[in-house]
Amino acid sequence: MNDKRAFWIAAAIVGAITLARIAVLIVSPLNLYPDEAQYWSWSLALDWGYFSKPPFIAWLIRATTSICGDGEACIRIGSPLLHGATALVLYAIGKLLYDTRAGLWTAIVYITTPGVSYSSGLISTDVPLLFFWAVALLAFLKAMRSKGRASYGWAALCGVAIGLGLLSKYAMLYFVLGVALTTLIVPESRRLILSWRGGLMALIAFFVFHPNLVWNLHHGFATVTHTANNADWARGSLHLMGPFEFLLGQFGVFGPVMMGGYLYALWRVMRGQDREANSRILLCFSLPALVIIVCQAAIADANANWAAAAYIAATPLVVHALMPFVRGLVLKASVAFNVLVMIAIMAFAASPSLAAQAGFANAYKRLLGWRGLGAAVVYEASKGRYQAIVTDNRSLMASLLYYARPRDIPILMWNRDEQVSNHFEMTSPLTPATSGRVLLITDKTDASHVLATFKHSLRIGDFNADLGGGKKRTTHLYEAEGYGSDVSKRDESMPRR
Numbered sequence: 001m002n003d004k005r006a007f008w009i010a011a012a013i014v015g016a017i018t019l020a021r022i023a024v025l026i027v028s029p030l031n032l033y034p035d036e037a038q039y040w041s042w043s044l045a046l047d048w049g050y051f052s053k054p055p056f057i058a059w060l061i062r063a064t065t066s067i068c069g070d071g072e073a074c075i076r077i078g079s080p081l082l083h084g085a086t087a088l089v090l091y092a093i094g095k096l097l098y099d100t101r102a103g104l105w106t107a108i109v110y111i112t113t114p115g116v117s118y119s120s121g122l123i124s125t126d127v128p129l130l131f132f133w134a135v136a137l138l139a140f141l142k143a144m145r146s147k148g149r150a151s152y153g154w155a156a157l158c159g160v161a162i163g164l165g166l167l168s169k170y171a172m173l174y175f176v177l178g179v180a181l182t183t184l185i186v187p188e189s190r191r192l193i194l195s196w197r198g199g200l201m202a203l204i205a206f207f208v209f210h211p212n213l214v215w216n217l218h219h220g221f222a223t224v225t226h227t228a229n230n231a232d233w234a235r236g237s238l239h240l241m242g243p244f245e246f247l248l249g250q251f252g253v254f255g256p257v258m259m260g261g262y263l264y265a266l267w268r269v270m271r272g273q274d275r276e277a278n279s280r281i282l283l284c285f286s287l288p289a290l291v292i293i294v295c296q297a298a299i300a301d302a303n304a305n306w307a308a309a310a311y312i313a314a315t316p317l318v319v320h321a322l323m324p325f326v327r328g329l330v331l332k333a334s335v336a337f338n339v340l341v342m343i344a345i346m347a348f349a350a351s352p353s354l355a356a357q358a359g360f361a362n363a364y365k366r367l368l369g370w371r372g373l374g375a376a377v378v379y380e381a382s383k384g385r386y387q388a389i390v391t392d393n394r395s396l397m398a399s400l401l402y403y404a405r406p407r408d409i410p411i412l413m414w415n416r417d418e419q420v421s422n423h424f425e426m427t428s429p430l431t432p433a434t435s436g437r438v439l440l441i442t443d444k445t446d447a448s449h450v451l452a453t454f455k456h457s458l459r460i461g462d463f464n465a466d467l468g469g470g471k472k473r474t475t476h477l478y479e480a481e482g483y484g485s486d487v488s489k490r491d492e493s494m495p496r497r
Contacts (some may be wrong), residue, residue: 006100010091010107017111018084020346021120025073025080028121028349031370032072034395036123037402038423040065040075049215051423052226056168057125080120082131086312087111089134094316096141097278102323105331106316112335113315115253115308117342121349125169126308132165133312136175137285143197144188155197156204163208170227171289171309178285178313185284186277222426242297249304250290254311255341257322257334262286262314265321279320285313352468361469369465369473374403376463380439380477381407387436388412390483392450394422396441396475414440416453432484440478447476455482 032040042050042058043065049055060078068074087107095103110116119126139158143151165172182189192198216224251259268274269283289310296302322331348355352364377400381389389404391397392414400411412434413424420426430438440457442450451457457480465473 001100001104003095003100006095006104007091010104011088013108014084014087014111017342018080021080022073022077024346024349025076025121028073030072030121030349030352030364030367032075032399032402033122033366034370034398036075037370038394038398039123040070041398041401042423047215048211049219049223051219051222051420051426053125054167054169054212054223055215056128056164057123060128061123076121076123079123079127082127083111083116083120086131086134089131089138090312090315093134093138093141094319096138096145097282097316098320102316102319105319105323105335108335109258109319109331109338110311110315112338112342113253113258113311114255114338114341114345115305115311117338117345119305121345124305126305128168129165129171129309130312132161132168133172133175133309136161136165136172137312140179140192141281143201144186144192151192151197152200155192155201159201159204160208162201162205166205166209167212170223171306174289174292174309175285177288181284181288182281186281188277189281219426222420239298239300242299242302243294246294246297246302246304246307250307253304253308254314255334255338257330257337258315258318261318261322261330261334264325265314265317268321274321276320279317282313282317286310286317356468359469361467361471365467365469365471365473368467370399370403372465373463373475374400374405377404377439377441377477378407380460381409385437386439386479388430388434388438389441390414390430390434390438390480391441392447393443394424396443397424397428400441412438414450414453416450430483435481435483437479437481438483440480441475442478443473443475445474445476447478451478451480453483454480456480 039053039057040061042055043061046058046062047055050058060082061075064078065074068077087110090110091103091107093103094106136158139154139161143154143158146154162172162175165175179189179193183193184190193201212223216222253259254262265274265279266283266287269279287310289307293302293307296306319331322328322334325331344358348358348360348364352361352368355361355364377389381404386409388409389400389407389411390413391400391411394413397411397413404411410428412428412430413422414430415421415425418429440447440450440454444450457478459476459478461477463475463477465475467473
């Protein structure tokens with residue numbers, strides 16, 4: 001198969017799947033989940049950083065919504081588009097390291113991976129991270145193999161991609177660990193890193209990323225601290241089942257056959273059956289994230305997507321290992337299985353009731369009910385007697401910022417202890433200056449500790465969101481007044497209008 005034909009086959013398959021995913025976004029009734037709504041709210045006020053994440057996700061959403069509006073589909077459309085672009089970059093990586101056929105299958109495997117299929121229906125920081133990781137890896141490999149000006153150009157591109165990757169998610173630091181490992185075992189990498197090209201790469205990466213460091217410096221290193229708190233090592237304890245549960249989750253993220261293929265590829269390299277330097281390079285860029293998150297899972301919690309960056313390098317490695325295995329039938333069977341999973345995921349996104357009938361209601365419960373709650377809050381707020389809408393929950397606040405529109409009063413975050421633990425507590429806190437009547441929204445069954453900070457309060461109703469599968473989410477609405485008043489003189493009764 002010639003290079004040109006292979007590329008156009010890859011582009012056609014990736015393009016068709018991407019268009020299908022965009023079509024699903026357009027028809028899907030799924031609401032934004034709270035993190036997505038929070039990223040959208042960030043996009044309204046562009047900055048070099050935010051409390052819990054670097055800024056690129058907000059920039060991406062601003063770019064897409066400035067073109068097609070702020071509907072859910074337009075907020076999310078960057079996800080399938082960037083995943084499609086990542087697949088084509090991976091085509092180039094597979095072709096560079098092995099051959100054209102490996103490049104074609106690498107693109108097909110990536111675009112059909114279960115984790116990518118699910119991620120393509122949402123907008124998250126992993127999406128730009130994976131794209132910039134793939135670009136950085138391709139540029140790094142090209143810089144190692146090129147000479148003269150071309151090598152400097154690829155080194156510069158690698159630096160830009162590393163910097164933008166760090167502006168997407170700090171997990172891009174795993175790429176730096178991969179570079180360090182290759183420097184130890186691959187002479188070409190060592191010559192690159194210890195040359196002027198390596199210095200140029202590092203300098204450009206720092207230059208691109210440094211505005212976020214400056215933002216953190218001016219905000220008490222909020223994002224860095226939040227990232228460290230997520231690891232929760234201070235309160236962690238040995239959890240022997242954690243690594244097993246995390247690794248089991250990877251069979252769902254990468255696909256059961258592909259994850260098994262990764263372990264097989266690792267075994268082949270360790271046993272010396274695969275002596276190719278390219279395979280060792282790909283292991284250097286995939287193992288650090290997996291090993292570190294396995295250790296994290298042994299100490300504290302670890303989400304299944306935390307090692308997602310590992311699969312950029314893992315995909316061409318596994319394709320190379322499985323292509324000759326049983327004449328490529330195992331690889332083809334893996335893709336066929338993943339395609340079936342992809343179709344199911346798209347069908348569930350288009351019809352959440354179908355997901356509930358299939359027993360997957362739990363996977364979509366955070367994506368339902370927010371639009372109805374927003375409408376209920378807007379209706380109550382429109383009665384015109386409130387100074388603000390107040391909530392004590394980050395997820396509620398993020399969702400209300402998007403779905404409780406239009407409104408002419410602000411949404412504020414209740415935070416009595418004044419210890420900042422999320423973006424809204426930092427930027428939109430409720431203060432005693434807002435002492436008038438507010439509409440308080442909470443999902444706590446017992447909200448007494450919140451109500452105790454107001455002089456008067458009155459429960460005015462509940463909103464029950466149907467999440468499918470017999471599940472519901474209940475949110476409570478209160479009128480409250482006199483925030484920050486002398487709580488010892490609190491009056492439970494509150495005069496109605």
